[in-house]
Amino acid sequence: MNKKLLGYVGFSLVLVLSFYFFLFKGTDKWKKKLSVISYVKPFQFTTQDGLPFTDRDMLGKVVVVEYFFTTCKGICPKMNNNMRLVYEAFKNQPDFMILAHTCNPETDSVATLKKYSDSLKINSQKWVMVTGRKDSLYRMARSAYLLDDPKNSVDKIEDQFIHTQFFALVDREGKIRSQIYDGLKKGELEKLKKDIKELLSEKSSSNNFVNGIFNNNP
Secondary structure, eight states: OHHHHHHHHHHHHHHHHHHHHHHHTTSTTTSOOOOEEEEOOOOEEEETTSOEEEGGGGTTOEEEEEEEOTTOOSHHHHHHHHHHHHHHHHTTOTTEEEEEEESOTTTOOHHHHHHHHHHHTOOTTTEEEEEOOHHHHHHIIIIISOOSOGGGOOSOGGGOOOOOOEEEEEOTTSEEESOOEETTOHHHHHHHHHHHHHHHHSOOSOSSOOSSSSTTOO
C-alpha cells in the first residue's frame, strides 16, 4: 500500500514539474535574470541638441551609460571608440540608446557637445550626450550608476573630478543591471553586448520606474 502511495506521489510530482517546465520554457520567467545592483534617480540635464533630458526619457529603453569629457586625450577616445562598436551593433534597435554625461560641464557646453557629437557622425537621439550642474552629474555617477566611489567626494564640488572608463547598463524600468563594465576591455565589451541583447528581449512589467519613487506616478 505504501509503495502504491509513493508511486502515485512520485508520478504526480513528475506531472507538476513537467507542467511548469513546458509552461515557462523559452520565456523570461525560465531564464536566470541579470542581477539588479542599483536604480536610476530623478535628474534633468541638457542634450547636445539643447533639449531637456530627464530620467523619464530613459523609461522603456535599454541604456548604456558613460562619463567622459571632450578635451580628454587619454582614456576617453579609447572608450568612445569601443562605445561606437556597441552603438553600431544596436543603433537600429528602437528601444536602445547610449547616455553619455560630461564630467567637465565647465568646458563641455551644449555647443561643445554638439560639435563633438557631430564629429562622431552619430544619431544624437540614439547616442545622447548631456551636460548640466556638476554636482548633479556627479551625484548620478556615484549614487545611481555606481561609476565612481562616493568616497572620492570632497567638500568643494569644484575640486572634484571623475575620470572613469566604466559603463553601466540600465533596463527598461530604470534598474542598473548585472555589473559595471570596463570600457577598455574587449571581454567586458562582449559581455555588455550579450547583456544588452538579453535586456532587449525582456518585457517590461511596468509603465513606470521601479526605484520606489516613480512606480506610483501616473
